Amino acid sequence: MRKNKKINLYISLILLGIGLNSCVQDLDIQPIDPSTVQTFNEPQVFAKVYAAWALTGQQGAAGNNDIDIDDEGRFSLYRTLWVTQELPTDEAICAWGDIEVVTLNRSSFTSTNPALKGLYARLYFVVTIANHYLMQTDGSSDADLIKKRAEVRYLRALAYYYLMDIFGNVPFTTEVSSTAPPQINRSNLFAWIETELKEMEPDMYDPKTAPYYRLDKAAVWLLLSRMYLNAEVYTGTARWNDAAAYAKRVIDSEYTLASKYKYLFMADNAGSIDGSSVNDAPNEIIYPIAADGIKTKNWGSTIFLIDATRTDGMPTWGTTGGWGGNRARASLVKKFFPDGNVPESTDLTVEANDDRALLFSAGRTLQISDVTKFKEGISVQKFWNIRADGGTTNDIEFPDTDIPFMRAAEAYLTYAESVVRGASPISGYSALQAINKLRERAGANQLTTVDKDVILDEWSREFYFEGRRRTDLIRYGYFTGNNYNWDWKGGVANGTSLPSYLNLMPLPADDLNANSNLTQNPGY
């Protein structure tokens, strides 16, 4: 038994020993995943501030969404911006049954509209990442970093610009903290953006000296001119002279118009960067949002612009998808055919005598009686995944076509409109000259007179389906009210009057519930 006793003791001691080994410090383990890091990488976060406009997450085309929303690509920044700015207007109408499409088509805006929720979340994602970048790189005197910080400030200001234009009175913050931001009113936000842009403008690259895809001073001037053009809407005080001044700076800069209108919307619209010696769109595009069939893909970028407007039977457009959704309302087509006589054609640029009439009418009707039938209504073929130089694109499903998000042509129209509305011409350059420069590029006849409404039509002819129409209609007072009732306005076939509170979108319900500092816009 003695042997047993010794063994017993041995065992008791072992068990006790094991028991007393307290490994509480093992709770301090750190992440071990190779795809996450815990340190700030300046160039990579900088790239992300740009990427947030072009992509929906850290996985192309989808799979690692930046925001929490169902259907990553359907609620990308660009696509939600586009549907908000185009579907409730006289330019576009969509045949699908998606809830955001159906309600935006007829200007029925609610605080639970998923496209508005997505747009809001994406824009604040940009704001927060930008705030983070600026906090982390604060106090640096590196010349390169100063330029980058200016560009990040620009992108943040651009995000706030859209928030101001679409939602008006929004939460405002320039730092990342857990305190719920206070609500800023629209004119104060305008003032902040204006000051911000003017403050960092000297730090930006000179026009056309930045690496392609990065922003320069011309982007600042163009945004300022756009803000001043709409200042009466944003602040109540018109700023036509300032709009004209900044627009003129862009017109006089190194940026010019692309030699052909269509080049702006083709797969090699990055010109030499895309290996093209034919496409000179980079001369005009001030802010290209990148897309590439292999390296920069998302379901809500140019693939949406291309595929949503196509269906079988239209001229080869360069991608495999044809979703048959967005097409032109009759009012848009009448900008090119004022008498409403639209011939059947596979390419209406010929019949319209205007390179900008990239429309398809074979087997289509001008008027739409059933919104859900894509072939009722003229099809739009503005965007292509076809190269101007005839080469092959990188992919057959995802396009290489960049989004020409901001281009010099805008400056010409801004200038013309400001002058017509009372700004003093600069250096004798007239509104008519500016308009005719665009028409000359488009191979259209020169105009002899120009007035406010002609300019509104010209905005449409130049910029239809590029995501800006709502802003223009509001500025003219046509978006709501009774002055201009385009087809299917308000969900009625011949259009109907709309109440003026609809000029501002409702703040999304999620944020109203989460942030007690916010009050909803009037009327909602």
Place this chain on the structure above:
Amino acid sequence: MVLKFKKSMKTVLLSMIGLLMAVSAIAQTGQTNVKGTVRDVNGEPIIGATILLQGTTVGTATDMNGNFTLQAPGNGVLEVSYIGYKSEIVPIENRTNIQIVLHEDTEVLEEVVVIGYGTVRKNDATGSVIAIKPDQMNKGLTVNAQDMITGKIAGVVVTPNGGAPGDGATIRIRGGSSLNASNDPLIVVDGLAIDNNGIQGVSNFLSTINPNDIESFTVLKDASATAIYGSRASNGVILIQTKKGLVGMKPKLSYNGNFNVSTPRNYIDVMNGDQYREYANLLYAGDTEILSKLGEENTDWQKQIYRTAIGTDHNLNISGGYKNIPYRASIGYTGQQGIIKTSKLDRLTGSLNLNPSLLDDDLKINFNVKGMYIKNRFADTGAVGNAVRFDPTHPVKSDDEPFVSQTEGYFEWATYNDDGTFKSLNSDAPRNPVALLDKRNDRSKAWDLMGNIDIDYKMPFLRDLRAHLTLGTDISHGKQTTWISPTSSTNFIGGGYDGYTIQDKWNRQLSTYLQYTKNFNNQNFDIMGGYEWQRFHREGSYYGESITKPDYIYQSDVINWATHNQLVSFFGRANYSIMDKYMFTATVRSDGSSRFSPENRWSVFPSFAFAWRMKNEVFLADNNLISDMKLRLGYGKTGQQDIGSDFPYLPVYTINRDGAYYPFGDEYYPTSRPDAYNPNLKWEETTTYNAGFDISILNNRFSASLDYYYRETNDLINVTPIPAGTNFRNKVLQNIGSLNNKGVELMLNGRLIDNKDLSWDLNYNLTTNRNEITKLTTGDQQGYYVPTGGIFQGSVQAHAVGFPANSFYVYQQVYNSEGKPIEGLYVDRNGDHKINEEDKYFFHKSSPDYIMGLSSKLIYKKIDFGISARANIGNYVYNAVAAERMNVGPNGVWSPLGFFENKVMSAFDTNFTGGSGITFMSDYYVQNASFLRIDNITVGYSFDKIGFISGGRISATVQNPFVFTKYKGLDPEVFSGIDGNIYPKPVMTVLGLTLNF
């Protein structure tokens, strides 16, 4: 720690081996072969009675006929015992054939149940603990462990996930206490807590456990029982014990097997080819272009994808005692086809259990190892929805172009160029369901090894002190390979797909405790204190590429991921009872988790329980009718940290993957995204109050148990919106909100007939559970809700204060005078003349109000007959299949995207055309899915000795034969409440055989 751990473990193992080797064989002097039979007072043989040679560790057990054989000296003494009977001391007195009669113990049963970290006499249990031993006669009936408790225990709801072979189930105990965190109970097998998160390529995390190896299931329901498991126990705990061998028992071999045939139960009613052609001609009269796209066949697509499936199951186990080491070893094989063509499963399991008792029973060692190897082929369940949707006028295969050259003959919808040449397959169209199954080869191979050693040691210097140590580990590896043909409609553009996903897991657990027991006067007292350390490690990788198009990049490089988490706990328990009448239990547990920041890491979970054994009171002690009566009261707190994210409190950056680079100039750059994080995240806590009453009468022939419980969860962890601009995402994991569950559980057991030849056992259980969310956001916003229950467009469920979680949130349909719904016309509930989001309302929920289970077993001589049934009452299901296919208008037949799609016949009940954009959000589609399901009907015949077979049983069973319900979809039992593309559960006929050698 790891280094020390390994070293200590080595020392323990060495000493163990040393001990085993040091133990010598029992001296065999003057041994004779002693035989005998053990019977009860009625002359019936007692199976499994223990015969022990007094003063030694030599023993055996009686067989199916009550017989035993033992090597013993003629002057030895036998101790004969069996649960429920008084033990007998029988001197051998040189006899070689001894007949022994055991008398029933009218004293209360000494039945022992397993509780957390130990065992307790059933009657001393103060918490809500239900133990069931799987019926010996139902062996071989079940393919998966969870089938054994389906419908048997009040408060435990087991909902099968689907009908695919090997599909697991969702187990809920007393409703779900979380919204976002896991609602799964903690499952502990032989003392080792297993990881609910599963293995890649294995649908059921309980697959490793062969149902034939299970000795008992113990379910701990209330907090006073579960609090001892602290952080993982908010949703209840299931303790599974596997079978063990007996000391000195001669090796006993037994075989269990079955052969089964499964058939689909029902199909969705859709149009056939002729009906469809007629309808299309009606809608598109005169449009020859569209009508020319119709075919001439009458293809029943649903019948094309289902088949009669066969399966088989074989298990062999041997148990006995080799010298001093009782052992049990088993191997099992299951081969099962699924009713959807191409799906099948092959599974091999093995287990070994050794539980030697050394040093005069002072050192008890329990060694378990279980292994599993499984091979699966998964069918593309998209075939189910496509079979309903696909045009019945076209054939499965065609001799025409472009099918012969492009899709290996399978008919698919294609797109064409302006010149009429083939362009591509239409990626918006429904897909040929047979092609989906044939062209996808989705296989998995996985293995899992679980092992643990339990060492229980009674201190020699203090006999009342006991030390226990458990070391356990669980290692698994799963690889799933997916191959999709380049001619398939799903991956036509991509040139097919060839990819894999690998997942490896390694979990380790160490727990140790000391327990001190003291009995004096009329009081029993024991106190226990311990420590537990658990580390979970998961990693994996995945990759996929095109088969024919090297330029089509699904993924440019292999993606690797890895993560881990750690739990450390200290726990203690004290039990005190007086006069066997009043029992008190108190437990406390302190848990730390690596998932929270150091400030929020630890939390304390206490519990208290009291039980009053009313039977032992003077007024009941002599009562012959009532054999036991007990009142139980309990209170406890448990925690939850299974939130799906391992480091939600740490700021980290995610680097981009393929297709998400951004260019500057002509170069592409990677991007880095700061991820949303919440440094204040902490434990979710659930507080439970439980009151229970147990009674049994007529010598435990009838028993009943009634429990009332109230569970409140606070600091609910949920992904909720945060103010824009404050974090890197619009929603983040936060502790927001609270919810509660309350309900009543009733269990009735009875032996209605108890004769020599005929017996009839009946078990009935009833559960009610009411779940309500009481807080959901930081503010007190009226009308705030969180949408959940996503479907093809939007969502139809929501969480809101004052309603059960995941209630349906839809529009109120308006009907015409004939009772037909008017499309898109809903009640304007707020009277503002607009129909929008504000007119939605909460309409029912997916969880049932009442759940009942009934099982009956009738035994007449050698024949047994059993039925098990279950009913859910008050559960609703959103019929997404009907909602998605409701458009009977022209563009619901010929889609503007270029294809025909079939209609379900139920769409003609409503004649909707989908134009309103919100037609599918109607409460019309939220349908009552209350059901009564007969789970199985079994007939069996037990037989005696045949040749060298000592006994056995043959049986025939039909599983899932009947479902009575008003629900119009395929199956009313849908856990999430959204009936979309489910793999339907088959009707299975099983022939089983049990042989004992």
